[in-house]
Amino acid sequence: MNYPESGLQDFSATWFDGVSAQRRDAAVAIGRDSVQVRAVDRVSDYRVDTLRLSTPVAGVPLRIALPDGSTLIVRDQDEKVAALLGQPRRSVAYRLEQNLPFVFVALILLGAIMFFAYRDGVPWLAAKVATRVPHAAEAQLGETILKALDHFAFEKSTLPEEKSAEVTDAFDRLVAAADAPALELHLELRHAKSFVGANALAIPGGTVVVTDQLIDEVSGVDKVAAVLAHEIGHQVRRHALVQLLQGSAIALIFGAVAGDISGVGSIAAAAPGLVLRLNYSRNAEDEADRFAYDLLQKTGASPALLGDALEDLVRSRCKATPADAGRDNHDDEDNANAEERSRGCTGKPAKPGTRIGYLSTHPAIESRIANARAAANR
Amino acid sequence: MIPEPSSESGNESVENPGRMESPERVGNAKQVENVESMENPGREESGLPTAERAGPDFANATPSAVAVVPEPLPFSFTGQATPYFRIWIVNFLLSVVTLGLWSPWAKVRKRRYFYGHTWVGGANFEYHGNPVAILRGRLIAAAAFVVYWFVDHLLPGAGPALLLVLLTAAPWIVARSLAFNAANSSHRGIRFGFDGSARAVLAAIWPLFLWPVVLWLSERDPLAIVENATAFIVTTAGLYLVLLCVYPYAVARVRRLTVSHSSWGQTRFLSSMRTKKVYAIYGIAIVLGVAGLVAMAVVGVAGYFVARLVPDIDADTIGIATAVWAGLLYVILVIVVMAYTRSRVGNLVFDTAELADLARFKSRVSARRLARLYAQNLFAIMFSAGLLIPWAAIRVARYRVESLSVQPQAALDSVSSAVTAGASATGEELGEVFGFDLAL
Numbered sequence A: 001m002n003y004p005e006s007g008l009q010d011f012s013a014t015w016f017d018g019v020s021a022q023r024r025d026a027a028v029a030i031g032r033d034s035v036q037v038r039a040v041d042r043v044s045d046y047r048v049d050t051l052r053l054s055t056p057v058a059g060v061p062l063r064i065a066l067p068d069g070s071t072l073i074v075r076d077q078d079e080k081v082a083a084l085l086g087q088p089r090r091s092v093a094y095r096l097e098q099n100l101p102f103v104f105v106a107l108i109l110l111g112a113i114m115f116f117a118y119r120d121g122v123p124w125l126a127a128k129v130a131t132r133v134p135h136a137a138e139a140q141l142g143e144t145i146l147k148a149l150d151h152f153a154f155e156k157s158t159l160p161e162e163k164s165a166e167v168t169d170a171f172d173r174l175v176a177a178a179d180a181p182a183l184e185l186h187l188e189l190r191h192a193k194s195f196v197g198a199n200a201l202a203i204p205g206g207t208v209v210v211t212d213q214l215i216d217e218v219s220g221v222d223k224v225a226a227v228l229a230h231e232i233g234h235q236v237r238r239h240a241l242v243q244l245l246q247g248s249a250i251a252l253i254f255g256a257v258a259g260d261i262s263g264v265g266s267i268a269a270a271a272p273g274l275v276l277r278l279n280y281s282r283n284a285e286d287e288a289d290r291f292a293y294d295l296l297q298k299t300g301a302s303p304a305l306l307g308d309a310l311e312d313l314v315r316s317r318c319k320a321t322p323a324d325a326g327r328d329n330h331d332d333e334d335n336a337n338a339e340e341r342s343r344g345c346t347g348k349p350a351k352p353g354t355r356i357g358y359l360s361t362h363p364a365i366e367s368r369i370a371n372a373r374a375a376a377n378r
Numbered sequence B: 001m002i003p004e005p006s007s008e009s010g011n012e013s014v015e016n017p018g019r020m021e022s023p024e025r026v027g028n029a030k031q032v033e034n035v036e037s038m039e040n041p042g043r044e045e046s047g048l049p050t051a052e053r054a055g056p057d058f059a060n061a062t063p064s065a066v067a068v069v070p071e072p073l074p075f076s077f078t079g080q081a082t083p084y085f086r087i088w089i090v091n092f093l094l095s096v097v098t099l100g101l102w103s104p105w106a107k108v109r110k111r112r113y114f115y116g117h118t119w120v121g122g123a124n125f126e127y128h129g130n131p132v133a134i135l136r137g138r139l140i141a142a143a144a145f146v147v148y149w150f151v152d153h154l155l156p157g158a159g160p161a162l163l164l165v166l167l168t169a170a171p172w173i174v175a176r177s178l179a180f181n182a183a184n185s186s187h188r189g190i191r192f193g194f195d196g197s198a199r200a201v202l203a204a205i206w207p208l209f210l211w212p213v214v215l216w217l218s219e220r221d222p223l224a225i226v227e228n229a230t231a232f233i234v235t236t237a238g239l240y241l242v243l244l245c246v247y248p249y250a251v252a253r254v255r256r257l258t259v260s261h262s263s264w265g266q267t268r269f270l271s272s273m274r275t276k277k278v279y280a281i282y283g284i285a286i287v288l289g290v291a292g293l294v295a296m297a298v299v300g301v302a303g304y305f306v307a308r309l310v311p312d313i314d315a316d317t318i319g320i321a322t323a324v325w326a327g328l329l330y331v332i333l334v335i336v337v338m339a340y341t342r343s344r345v346g347n348l349v350f351d352t353a354e355l356a357d358l359a360r361f362k363s364r365v366s367a368r369r370l371a372r373l374y375a376q377n378l379f380a381i382m383f384s385a386g387l388l389i390p391w392a393a394i395r396v397a398r399y400r401v402e403s404l405s406v407q408p409q410a411a412l413d414s415v416s417s418a419v420t421a422g423a424s425a426t427g428e429e430l431g432e433v434f435g436f437d438l439a440l
Helices: A078-084 A092-098 A100-132 A135-152 A161-178 A212-217 A221-236 A239-260 A264-298 A304-319 A337-345 A365-377 B010-015 B023-038 B081-097 B103-116 B131-154 B158-183 B198-219 B229-260 B275-309 B315-351 B367-383 B389-402 B412-418 B427-431
Strands: A009-016 A023-030 A034-038 A043-047 A062-065 A071-074 A154-156 A186-192 A200-203 A207-211 B073-077 B118-120 B123-127 B185-187 B190-194 B262-264 B267-271 B353-355 B359-363 B404-408
Touching: A009 A078, A062 A078, A092 A100, A092 B081, A100 A239, A100 A264, A100 B081, A135 A154, A135 A186, A135 A200, A135 A207, A135 B131, A161 A186, A161 A221, A161 A264, A186 A212, A200 A221, A200 A239, A207 A212, A207 A221, A212 A221, A212 A304, A221 A239, A221 A264, A221 A304, A239 A264, A264 A304, A264 A365, A304 A365, B073 B389, B081 B103, B081 B389, B103 B118, B103 B123, B103 B131, B131 B158, B158 B185, B158 B190, B158 B198, B198 B229, B229 B262, B229 B267, B229 B275, B229 B315, B275 B315, B315 B353, B315 B359, B315 B367, B367 B389, B389 B404
Parallel strands: A186 A207
Antiparallel strands: A009 A023, A009 A071, A023 A034, A034 A043, A062 A071, A154 A186, A200 A207, B073 B118, B073 B404, B118 B123, B123 B185, B185 B190, B190 B262, B262 B267, B267 B353, B353 B359, B359 B404
């Protein structure tokens, strides 16, 4: 067991033969195009070009797979060893990971990508996908929701015949102006149970529900039409589906980020995801309002009517018992009502544009009123 | 090139460094010892299937190993937050800019980091998963998910049926996933293996098929609750109760299956886990859960009475305060129950596992410490906007790995030479088609 001829460089390694789990300490001598691996009880020669080196991962020893199924583990100076073997460790991922400036760039880039994906990317993609889903696909979902609501929240409408005919006519005029032939828009009138109160909803599939209470509290069919225009906005923009898609996308993104940490990590990821989702529903309200301004103008009405309608609702709510809360809602969550109610009734309305930001399901009602009037003056 | 008859040479040669005249080698051997004595062991939190977690090691590395009575060998974890952060963030960026196509490579790199930094007996673990195989598996899973999403959201009632369809594929997917992960993991140059069939997996997880039935009943007819509330509540509650009763059974069988169908080379793992021990763990978990729910209810009721009885107080403020406290209690409840069940079940799995006649395992994860770790991680992650995720992952892995040790049943020389490579398929062959990779 004499050493290979002088002039060869050598390094030490741990040698596993791949046959049993026993470990050998080995000295490896590198020749021109062969290497010799020597342990106490065995010596093997290999051609250099038959060696397969593992791609580097920070702090993990270099692993050299030898053609006979055995492996060498090199814990010291693995970079140098790899270079000596003529296979410098060129992994793009490894180099980027080891490059500190790039790590900072990655951090900033990721932050930017996440921000724009959230603000623009996800809504854009969700809208694209939603508009490609046939309306009929939502119909069954809508039917189920309406059936459930009829049991829980609604009773038959008790509106006088002529009043309901008026509202229905107004709705039909809006539908004609909206020019959305693919969408089967139709109106359902209901008397709400007391815990629902004045409300209007856009149900997936094209149904708009408005409650008798809303029609009573909002003085004049023109203003009711403004509220209906807002709901038609939810329908045309496919907000129910869009929000489902956005919610799932956010959940997926957070799931992917938190994928590393099981269990509790997923709670940490879910909470901000929920908050971010609420902001999307606020955007949907704004969008439906803007749609309503345009639609009202098309029918020759003023966008200010939507502001007036909202004001009527705030006023009547202040008079009513708190239990009578409820306003405009395109699906079955209306968490922001309580907060809006108290704000609208305190006598000191919130400053324009004041929102509790990401926590509000709906935009502050004052700003919605103001926006509607501003739209009328344009 | 012809392998000579093998003999354990490791430690002897350390003691005879002159023989090879290689000073680096001596240094190297010392380093091995350091790693062992400094750290204790751990493994990536749930990234490692139980099979491999259960499966490990030996060694002739420490000088004491030569002694007749073998000492238990602690596992150690050498991963650190900073280097792992670099891997995490760079691969995350690459995954995002490639719209997810890089994610299998990211997965493999991260896994190689955790495995490669898990040591026992002077040798680390290695992960060999082929990212291309994982990508194929993921593309299939993504397609199935998209179909499921649309059906579930747009056709109420059809979701559970589809879930049932997907579930029929589950045993096969689980078996493939366990086999893929095991076959792509190695220690001391010997691969792990898993030979449980889809049929065996089905025999273990069948009680979980009650879940879609429960979903079916509660989702299919949303009006049932209105039309016949009592019957609906009784049926649903009954089904959940049944589910709760069979869940520990399924957990016990799955864990036993993963251990007893796993092998390291040709040496099989055995499990003597008793199902009733798992029931005992979940029994206490249920008590903890109920206590937590009672606490939440107390907060709710208290909030209600404060709002009713104190006239000058704003009902909304009370409502928000009540919701915040109840939410906090809920988070604590989840953390405690999760930490408790994971630590106890994990310990039980290892303590009842054996590498046939060669070694036994000991896991000492404390529920209290794990809960504290989870809580700290939760806050750290939330307040760092997710940037401390790598730090949290490393901390949990270190704790879990370093709570683990292996007790060789014979002199290490004989143990490690008794473990020989399996003659059957290697990871490469198995993993070539689809790399399903579930965290179980």
